[in-house]
Every structure is written in C-alpha cells, then in structure tokens.
Amino acid sequence: MAHESLFGVLRELIEARGPLTVADYMELALQHPTFGYYKHGDPLGRAGDFITAPEISQMFGEMIGVWCAEVWRMMGAPKAFALVELGPGRGTLMKDALRATRKISGFHDAMDLILLESSETLREKQREALVEHAPRYVESLADCPAVPTIFIANEFFDALPIRQFEKGFQGWSERLVDIAKEHRLAPLPYPPHEGEGIAPRAVDAIGFAFTLSAPDPTYALMIPEDTRDAKPGAVHEVSLPALGIMRDISKHIAKNGGAGLMLDYGAMQPAGVATLQAVSCHRRADVFSDPGSVDLTAHVDFGMLAAVARKDGLATHGAIAQGEFLEAMGIFLRAAQLKQHATPDQAKDIDSALHRLTDSSQMGSLFKAMAITPPGLRDVPGFGR
Numbered sequence: 001m002a003h004e005s006l007f008g009v010l011r012e013l014i015e016a017r018g019p020l021t022v023a024d025y026m027e028l029a030l031q032h033p034t035f036g037y038y039k040h041g042d043p044l045g046r047a048g049d050f051i052t053a054p055e056i057s058q059m060f061g062e063m064i065g066v067w068c069a070e071v072w073r074m075m076g077a078p079k080a081f082a083l084v085e086l087g088p089g090r091g092t093l094m095k096d097a098l099r100a101t102r103k104i105s106g107f108h109d110a111m112d113l114i115l116l117e118s119s120e121t122l123r124e125k126q127r128e129a130l131v132e133h134a135p136r137y138v139e140s141l142a143d144c145p146a147v148p149t150i151f152i153a154n155e156f157f158d159a160l161p162i163r164q165f166e167k168g169f170q171g172w173s174e175r176l177v178d179i180a181k182e183h184r185l186a187p188l189p190y191p192p193h194e195g196e197g198i199a200p201r202a203v204d205a206i207g208f209a210f211t212l213s214a215p216d217p218t219y220a221l222m223i224p225e226d227t228r229d230a231k232p233g234a235v236h237e238v239s240l241p242a243l244g245i246m247r248d249i250s251k252h253i254a255k256n257g258g259a260g261l262m263l264d265y266g267a268m269q270p271a272g273v274a275t276l277q278a279v280s281c282h283r284r285a286d287v288f289s290d291p292g293s294v295d296l297t298a299h300v301d302f303g304m305l306a307a308v309a310r311k312d313g314l315a316t317h318g319a320i321a322q323g324e325f326l327e328a329m330g331i332f333l334r335a336a337q338l339k340q341h342a343t344p345d346q347a348k349d350i351d352s353a354l355h356r357l358t359d360s361s362q363m364g365s366l367f368k369a370m371a372i373t374p375p376g377l378r379d380v381p382g383f384g385r
C-alpha cells in the first residue's frame, strides 16, 4: 500500500507485526527510502535542525586535519593510504582538514579520500565542497582498499539505531514502540435503560508510545555483567550497527594499519538512563511527534566501542573530553593566530566559537574524543601520554 507519510508506514507495520524495537523505529525514521529524515534535505546548519562542531568553526576541522597528518607521519608516512570519513555532513570538516594540511609534503599525494554517506542530498554537498580532492564513495567499509587507513567520524555513531532494555522488578524487558490508542467512552444515555451497559468504546489511534515487552531472562544475557543488577528503572542502550561498524574499522586497521578518531556525545560508562532524543529546528522535540521530520540520536557508548577495538588487538585512547582534545591539538594557539588578522567582530566570533567547542558548559565535556590505533603507536596526538 502506498503511504503519504512515515506515520502510515509505521502504523501498518505495527498493526501487522506488533510493536517495533526502538532500533527499527529509529532506522525507519532516519533511513526510510522515501520518508527517512536523512533521505530528504539537509538537516545541518543554522537554517536546519542542528549545528555540529565543524559548522561552528573552521578550527575544528583544522585540528582534525593536523591530527590525521601527524598520525600519517607516525605511521611512517606511507606513500599510499586511505582517509575515510563516516557521515561527512556537508563536507565542511574534511574541507577544513585538507586545507590545513595542504602544505604537508606528500600527505595529499599519498591520500585516497573515501566517504561513507547514506544521504544523496549530503553527498551532493560533499562532492561540491571537496571537488578538488576527488572523493569517492563506498557503500560499506568492506569496500575500502587494503592500505593503511585513517578513519574519522564526527557525530556519526549517535545517528545509528539503538535498542533499549529496561530493568523492572521481574528482570529485564525491551522497550518497544507501539501505537498509542485513545479510549473514548461514547456518552452514556441518561437515564440509563435497564440492561444497557457501558456503551462500546471507540478506539482512535493517535500516535506512538513506548511499551515494555514481557520480562525475559534471555535479555539479561545481553546486558553487560556490571549493569545486569541495576536498580529497577535503569535503561541499557546498545547499538548493534555501531558495534558492527566499529568492528569493521578495527579489523581493517588491525590488518592494514592506520588509526581511527571518533568524536561524539556520550560516555565511557553510560549513566543507565534512556538517551534517545529528537531535535528539530535547534530545539528538543518529541521522539514520536513527527517521525521522519525530526532528527533522532542517542548517546554513544564509548566503553563498548573501545571494547570492540580491543578485541581486535588495538589500543584505545580516551575517550576524553572534546575540549581537552582540542586544547591538546592546539586550538587556542590557532584561535590566537586567526585573531591577529581579524576585525573586532571576527575576533568576537572566533572567541565565541572557541568557547562553544571547548568549554565544559557547552560542547567541551559532553562531547568526547576517542582514538584507536595499532598497539605499537605511542603518543597519539591530542591524548597526552
């Protein structure tokens, strides 16, 4: 049946198959071929729904560029390497990173620039922003060439679907998305006639709501041991696609050499609460209000990502606060340098961007940076010793 909106698609699916996992809901809301959030339009920037670090200031991408070039040098400056960005948005981060590194001898010549992106609209913008670097696309990380590879992902993992498990008094259940029904009683005739009970209920579907599966002892097996005995009400989130992609990245680095840098909001040790959130026009929105037209994200479980990388024998660095990482990469020096040639208005903008990116009241500590490298690589830039 042809639908006019995602609401209809989801409703039919739930009616046919029962409540959806949060991951299925998120996947359809973000990636449905016609109505998915990332399938229509450009969500980024001031006019869009949210703004990301590279869109706040060129300094962010520049610091990532310096990181890539330094890591390449530490790898022995291989003559052929791949630079892979996951979810490059408008291409702004990569454009700034590559401008900042254009004078580093041999770096650009050795580089094969590869992008992974599901949105056709954003691919168009990336091609435009990066035209002089001739990027190419892969549909999956398995298609990346067998050369040393540097992976970059900023606010990519938070867009991948999560499942949510909730601890109750009888064990763990899964949080599911169901159709919310409003039960309206038809008015009773007055005075009631004998034998006439309550009038039949009229049931209208009005939207979606969370529901819980029956508690199931097998769910407990999916919860990490240190979380299993959490108090009733605790929520454990896990993103299988995130773990899968992290696995692909780790395996690729373990086999071919390279490194990875992931920046996102989240924590090494999740707080045991539900973090699925919707954002529209720079404001928090209801996760069910208008599926397909609001952005849905969840906090990234860096602890789990790190565990995946270690399983493949890699070393992990961080996650540390984004502010700490940027400071170690020299963002304050870069700001001072930019301000030397700036008008007073521009200098104010630079300071305010610096504050937003690094201050702990802004993006500085909720956002984290984590790197993965082969075990031999020491003194990874930005992560101290």
Ligand code: SAH
Pocket (backbone or CB within 6 Å): 038, 044, 052, 053, 054, 055, 086, 087, 088, 089, 090, 093, 116, 117, 118, 119, 122, 153, 154, 155, 156, 159, 160
């Ligand atoms: N890194 C950019 C954009 C962040 S928004 C920045 O910092 O500005 C998330 C990005 O990931 C978008 O480019 C989006 O289209 C892409 N994306 C989301 N889910 C994806 C998926 N499953 N596969 C590939 N790209 C995806």
